[in-house]
Amino acid sequence: MTSEQPPQSPTAQGLDPRALAYSVSIQHDRRLYRYDIACSLAHIRMLARQGIVPQAEAEAIANALQEIQQEIESGTFPFREELEDIHLNIEARLYEKVGETAGWLHTARSRNDLIATDLRLFVMDACREGAAAVRRLQRAFVALAEAHLDVAMPGYTHLQHAQPVLLSHHLMAYFWMLERDRGRLLDCHQRADELPLGAGALAGVPYPIDRDFLARELGFSRVSANSVDAVSSRDFVVEFIAAAATCLVHLSRLAEEIVLWASPEFGFIELPPAFATGSSIMPQKRNPDLAELARAKAARVSGHLAAMLALLKGLPLAYDRDLQEDKVPLFEAADALLGTLEVFAAMLPDLRFRRERLEAAAADPFLLATDLADYLVRKGVPFRRAYQAVRELVAHAQAQGKGLRELSLEEYRRFDPHFGEDALKLDARGAIEARDVPGGTASGRVREAIARAKALLEQGP
Structure with missing residues (x-):
């Protein structure tokens, strides 16, 4: 059914064409058509239910709105930029389908x-x-x-090897x-x-x-x-x-x-x-x-x-x-x-x-510097003193062009006498497993975290 439609836009009458072109939004808000039609369908049903709009007119409007949705989804809907937005495009098409009956839809609502x-x-x-x-x-x-x-890997801070x-x-x-x-x-x-x-x-x-x-x-x-x-x-x-x-x-x-x-x-x-x-x-x-x-x-x-x-x-x-x-x-x-x-x-x-690349990078001995400081703490050295000793040890190794494992025990003891043979045996695996605290990187803690994550996933989307 084709019937007389309302003015081009009830809010844009008399606008300079440049002003109208500047203010249109249909190129963006057309995406909201499903929601706009859903709102109109609920609204017209409510108006009829409350006795504000006659039932026959409400049914005609609802049927036409469903047809309009099908047109939009099939790509046959005639969008018109001069109608500004998705609301008025749908309303104008509704007038084309049911004539002045379409005028009931905007009762008790605003754009x-x-x-x-x-x-x-x-x-x-x-x-x-x-x-x-x-x-x-x-x-x-x-x-x-x-x-x-x-699989072990180096952890980073400042994109530098850390632990x-x-x-x-x-x-x-x-x-x-x-x-x-x-x-x-x-x-x-x-x-x-x-x-x-x-x-x-x-x-x-x-x-x-x-x-x-x-x-x-x-x-x-x-x-x-x-x-x-x-x-x-x-x-x-x-x-x-x-x-x-x-x-x-x-x-x-x-x-x-x-x-x-x-x-x-x-x-x-x-x-x-x-x-x-x-x-x-x-x-x-x-x-x-x-x-x-x-x-x-x-x-x-x-x-x-x-x-x-x-x-x-x-x-x-x-x-x-x-x-x-x-x-x-x-x-x-x-x-x-x-x-x-x-x-x-x-x-x-x-x-x-x-x-192989990840674990080779994790094997960098300098990644164990913190563990060497912790080693000294376990020997009774205050952490800040242990930190300074290891800092000087690392600087010495770098000045010699050596890795920490290439230094002798005597060189270690030059910076702190508490270093023993076991300090030379520290490795990445031991360092990882030593972080056995809730949220830490020890393998058992990671398994716990994965189990907790799986329990969350089982709760659904």
Whole structure:
């Protein structure tokens, strides 16, 4: 059915074409169509249920809205930029289908409470999807840690050799980072889970609507407590972008290690061919492009967080058109988060760790300097004095161009007489197993951590 439609846009009549082109958002917010139609379906059912709209008109509108959703999903919907946004594009198409009956739909609502509801639904979905994607990546880390449980490697501070650790311990560090990331997403979901629809433009609506019915229909656990807050707040968008940015920063640190470890200078890993690219001119290259892109996406989303905070900081209550600019930061943050988690979860199981390179690096005797200081402490030497003695011992070895194991016991005793033959027998394995404290790198503690992680994973996504 084709019928007379409303004016091009009820809010943009008489606008200079340049002003209209400057203010349209359909190129971005069309992505919200599913949520917008879901809100309209719940709203028209509620209006009919409350006797505000005749049942026959409500059914016609609901049927037409479902047809419109099918058109959008099949790629046949006629989007029109002159209609500004997704709300008015859907409304205009509704007029084409059911004529003036379409005019009932906007009873007791505003675009202000509608877009706030659309965005909350989007964020709630993104939080759920993000938390599930985090779980998939966590499973990949646990599997890698189990497969490389006893492999030693150098631990680093300042990207310098520090102390020997187990590769599995290093990998599990990312599991716990991701567990906090997952918690942030779930916390964000809980705060986004509040229905704005029914707040109207800012003051509520003068109709006997049933907001609890709307909340149930749309999957919200509660309704907003204040209509002004409901339409003007975007802190849930900030919180989601912050959670996404934090997770992506963690993944960027992982990406940096992949880039470093895949380099010939480290040689700790080999990249799977399906997740590395070649060079257009150098046939020997296998480039860690995906890890590099992950670093870049973390940078972009960190920028979006700053942009959203700056966007909101000077806005008077309630709604301001500035809020139209929240879509790109939100959508790009969601895409970057979900895309990066998905790629890493697929890539990690195919990374090949080069045990011989990792353990050769872990065998660097200078990694045992702290253990030598601890050795002296066990002999009754105060730690700071032991630290200074080992510091001087290391400087002596380096000046001689020798490793610690190449020094004689007499040379050791030159710096502290408490050194004995057993000091020369310290090795990376012993140093690792000595860190037998909760959260430490000793193999038994790593097994405990993996078991704890598995118990968390069994709780579901």
